[in-house]
Amino acid sequence: MLERIRIVLIGTSHPGNIGGVARAMHNMGLADLALVAPRCEVITQDSISRASGADHLLHQASVHATLEEAVADCTLTVGASARSRTLPWPMLSPRELADRLPAECQAAESRVALVFGREDSGLTNAELQRCHAHVHIPTNADFSSLNLAAAVQVLAYECRMAWLSQADAPSAAPSDDAELATHAELERYFEHLERTLIGIDFHDPDQPRQLMARLRRLYLRARPERMEMNILRGILSATEKAANTRQTK
Amino acid sequence: MLERIRIVLIGTSHPGNIGGVARAMHNMGLADLALVAPRCEVITQDSISRASGADHLLHQASVHATLEEAVADCTLTVGASARSRTLPWPMLSPRELADRLPAECQAAESRVALVFGREDSGLTNAELQRCHAHVHIPTNADFSSLNLAAAVQVLAYECRMAWLSQADAPSAAPSDDAELATHAELERYFEHLERTLIGIDFHDPDQPRQLMARLRRLYLRARPERMEMNILRGILSATEKAANTRQTK
Structure with missing residues (x-):
C-alpha cells in the first residue's frame, strides 16, 4: 500500500x-x-x-x-x-x-x-x-x-x-474490479467538456463564473470509472457531431 | 484539555x-x-x-x-x-x-x-x-x-x-448548506438526459444496453446538489438547442 x-x-x-x-x-x-x-x-x-x-x-x-x-x-x-x-x-x-x-x-x-x-x-x-x-x-x-x-x-x-x-487485519476491502479513471483521463474529459460547452453556446470562457469548477467538483466527487469516462466522452462526441453535422446540412 | x-x-x-x-x-x-x-x-x-x-x-x-x-x-x-x-x-x-x-x-x-x-x-x-x-x-x-x-x-x-x-469542539465538517437535489428532480434529469441522448443519436432505446443504468449509477453516486442539477439540465437544453437550431437552418 x-x-x-x-x-x-x-x-x-x-x-x-x-x-x-x-x-x-x-x-x-x-x-x-x-x-x-x-x-x-x-x-x-x-x-x-x-x-x-x-x-x-x-x-x-x-x-x-x-x-x-x-x-x-x-x-x-x-x-x-x-x-x-x-x-x-x-x-x-x-x-x-x-x-x-x-x-x-x-x-x-x-x-x-x-x-x-x-x-x-x-x-x-x-x-x-x-x-x-x-x-x-x-x-x-x-x-x-x-x-x-x-x-x-x-x-x-x-x-x-x-x-x-x-x-x-484480514483484508477487509471488497475487491472492486472496476478500474478508476486516471487523473490524465479526467483532465482530457474536462477539456473535452469545456470545448463542447463552448461549442453549444452554454459556456463563455470570458465569463466563466464558476461553471467548470462546479462541474469538476461534481465529477471528481463521483470518482468515475474508466468505462463511465468513455461513456461521458462518447456523449460529448455525439453532442459535437449533432451540433456540427446538422450545422453543415 | x-x-x-x-x-x-x-x-x-x-x-x-x-x-x-x-x-x-x-x-x-x-x-x-x-x-x-x-x-x-x-x-x-x-x-x-x-x-x-x-x-x-x-x-x-x-x-x-x-x-x-x-x-x-x-x-x-x-x-x-x-x-x-x-x-x-x-x-x-x-x-x-x-x-x-x-x-x-x-x-x-x-x-x-x-x-x-x-x-x-x-x-x-x-x-x-x-x-x-x-x-x-x-x-x-x-x-x-x-x-x-x-x-x-x-x-x-x-x-x-x-x-x-x-x-x-469547533465542528470539523465544513458547513454544508448546499441543498441536495430531491428524488423527483433527479428523475426529471434522467428523463431529460435520455431524451437528449436519443436526440443526438447516442442512445437507441431499442438497444439500450445498460447505458441509462450506468449513467444513473454515476450521477446518483455523486449526490448532486440542486444547483448542480440546474447546471446539468442547462447543458442538456443547450445541447438540444444546438442540435435543433442548426438542423432547421
Whole structure:
C-alpha cells in the first residue's frame, strides 16, 4: 500500500523543507516523492542535512513542470488545504483520508497523490480544483500554518497507521474490479467538456463564473470509472457531431 | 484539555529543533513547554526562525535541571521511546495515548507530560523508568529515528485529534448548506438526459444496453446538489438547442 502513495510538493522554495519531507517520508515508509516546479535547488547541503540519511529520496525524486504531469497516472488526488475556500470541495480529515487508503490502494495500478503547496501561499484554486478531495490538518485557528515537513509528517504518519491496521487485519476491502479513471483521463474529459460547452453556446470562457469548477467538483466527487469516462466522452462526441453535422446540412 | 499537556524536552542540542517543536505545539494548540538541561542556547536566530511566529513559547518555556523537577506536578508522565528496551514497560501507540487523554485530563489539577529525549540518544533507561508508560511512534524499521520536532508534531496532532473528538469542539465538517437535489428532480434529469441522448443519436432505446443504468449509477453516486442539477439540465437544453437550431437552418 505505502508504495502506491506519492507525495507531491509544488513550488517549494526551501531545500531544507524538501529534506525534512524526505526524512518524514522515509521514517513512515513512503518513497515516491514528486516535485513540481521547485523554486530552489533540490540537492543542497541543507536538504541533505535535514534528510538526515534519507537523501536517496531526494536523488530519486521526479521533477515535473506541472501538477498535471506529476499526477497523470494517479487514481486519487488529494490536496492539502486550509479549511475555507470560495467553492466548498469534499473535505477530509487526515484520519478520514487514512481510513480510505487501504481500499484506494488495493488495485495494482492504483496511485494516490497527496499534494502540498508552496510554503508561503499553499495551493492555488486551480490546483485545488484538480483534486478529488481536500485534506485539512486540524490546527489552532490562531496559528494554522504548518511547516511543510510537519504537514507531510502528519499525513505520512496517518498513512502508516492505516497500513499497519490493515496489515494486521484480514483484508477487509471488497475487491472492486472496476478500474478508476486516471487523473490524465479526467483532465482530457474536462477539456473535452469545456470545448463542447463552448461549442453549444452554454459556456463563455470570458465569463466563466464558476461553471467548470462546479462541474469538476461534481465529477471528481463521483470518482468515475474508466468505462463511465468513455461513456461521458462518447456523449460529448455525439453532442459535437449533432451540433456540427446538422450545422453543415 | 490541551492546556494540561506539557511537552518536556531533555538535553536538546539544536536550537532549530526547539523552535520547530514550539511551532508544532502552537499549531496544535499546546503551550506548555519545559526544557530539561538543554545543551544549547534556547533563544537564537535559528530557533526563532524555525518557530516561525511561535517564539512566545520559547520565551515562556520553563527550564529545569532535572526531569524530576520538570514533571513534579504531573499526574501522568509518558516517555517517547523506541520499541525495544531491556525492561518491558507499558507501551502505547500514539493513538492509544490519545484515547486516554480526555479522561487523564479531566481533573482541574491533572497534568500530562510527554517527554522527549536527546536528538542523538533519546531517553536514558533511568528517565524511561520515571515514566508511567512509553509511547512509540510507529516507523520504518530501517529508518526509525524521527526528527525531534517531527515526533512532537505527531503526538501533538494526536492530542489535538483527541481534544476535537471529545470537545464537540469547533465542528470539523465544513458547513454544508448546499441543498441536495430531491428524488423527483433527479428523475426529471434522467428523463431529460435520455431524451437528449436519443436526440443526438447516442442512445437507441431499442438497444439500450445498460447505458441509462450506468449513467444513473454515476450521477446518483455523486449526490448532486440542486444547483448542480440546474447546471446539468442547462447543458442538456443547450445541447438540444444546438442540435435543433442548426438542423432547421
